[in-house]
Amino acid sequence: MRAIRGLWRWRHNPLRRATDLAEAWVALATLLFMLCVAPVLGVLVGTAADDALRRSVHDQQQTRHRVTATVVRELDRSPLDVDPETAAAGDLRSRVLAEWTAPDGSARHGPVLASIDSPHAGDRFGIWTDQHGRTVARPLDAATAATHAVLAGTGAALAAAALAEGARRLVLWRMVRRRYARLDRAWDRAGPDWGRTGTGS
Structure with a gap:
C-alpha cells in the first residue's frame, strides 16, 4: 500500500524527482511480485514436491x-x-x-x-x-509427505518474496548512491563560490 500511496503522492508533485517516481514503481513492482508471483511459485513447487513425494510413498510401501x-x-x-x-x-x-x-x-x-x-x-x-x-x-507415510510438500511450497514462496525484497533494496541502494554522487558533483560546482562578493550569491 505504501508503494501505491507513493506513486499517487508523486504523480503531480512539483518537487518530484525522476528517482522518486522510479523508487515508487520499483516498490509497487516488488509488492505485486510478492502478492501474485511468489504464491503461484509456491503452489507450483508444492505441487511438484507433492507429486514426487506421493510416488516415493507408493514405491516405499511396495518395496519395504x-x-x-x-x-x-x-x-x-x-x-x-x-x-x-x-x-x-x-x-x-x-x-x-x-x-x-x-x-x-x-x-x-x-x-x-x-x-x-x-x-x-x-x-x-x-x-x-x-x-x-x-x-x-x-516407509514414508502420506501425512508426512503432504507436510513436506506444504513446507517446500511455503519455503519457495518465502524465498521468492525475500529475493524480490533483496532486489528492491539493491536497486534503491544504487539509486541513492547515484543521487548522492550527483549531489556531490553539484556541490563541488557551486560550493567554492558561495559567500564571495560579485558571484551573485
Whole structure:
C-alpha cells in the first residue's frame, strides 16, 4: 500500500524527482511480485514436491516390508541409537543383535535398533526391511509427505518474496548512491563560490 500511496503522492508533485517516481514503481513492482508471483511459485513447487513425494510413498510401501525379528542378545547402548523419523526427543532405543526372516524367505541376522526398553534373548519386535531382508527406515507415510510438500511450497514462496525484497533494496541502494554522487558533483560546482562578493550569491 505504501508503494501505491507513493506513486499517487508523486504523480503531480512539483518537487518530484525522476528517482522518486522510479523508487515508487520499483516498490509497487516488488509488492505485486510478492502478492501474485511468489504464491503461484509456491503452489507450483508444492505441487511438484507433492507429486514426487506421493510416488516415493507408493514405491516405499511396495518395496519395504515389516517383519518380526527375534533378539539374540543386547549390544552396547549409545545415545546415537535414535530413529529420527519415529523417536520422540530423548527416546533411546536398544541396540540388539537380532535374527529375522526376509520377505524372500532367506534368514538374516545383524545389529538393529529395537523398540524395547530392556531386551532379553527371545524377545520379538518389528523391523522394516527391503525385499532381500536388509534393514531400512520405515516407509514414508502420506501425512508426512503432504507436510513436506506444504513446507517446500511455503519455503519457495518465502524465498521468492525475500529475493524480490533483496532486489528492491539493491536497486534503491544504487539509486541513492547515484543521487548522492550527483549531489556531490553539484556541490563541488557551486560550493567554492558561495559567500564571495560579485558571484551573485
